[in-house]
Amino acid sequence: MASFRTALSNLAALAVSGVAHNYDVDATPDTLSRAQLPALLVLPGETQDDTLFPARGECFRALAFSNGAKVVSYHVTHLLLVGPVSAGRGSRSALPHLADLIDAYFTALGANPTLSGALLEPARVNVEPGTFTHGGVVYHGCAFRHLWVVQV
16 A cells, blocks of 8 residues: 555656656756756646646545445646747757657556556556646646556
């Protein structure tokens, strides 16, 4: 039985080939320098209204059974930021790199789908490539929207 915090830390420890930095919730910088990119940010506080295809009624759902496992469902965003959109012509080179990083992300997650046993079942992930703002800067990137089931 693992905690939500353990699952968050294990997600931040996911080693994705080609990603320079993977930040845990307590270490996310307010702004990113080019040297810190590409970066993955663990964002447990993102709302479903921020998603491209919102799933209502699934956030922090508790299912408790007297004789069964007690579980909680969590939505967590793992935000991949590749490069600033404002980089001009060079920003287009971020798009092929983004595709490679998405593949690398799922290779890493596929090798550890329960985040070292922190999740009761493998993570379910929606993939949303696009542009995302962090620290006042718009980046090419991808939001990996996780749905986790954690036993409590």
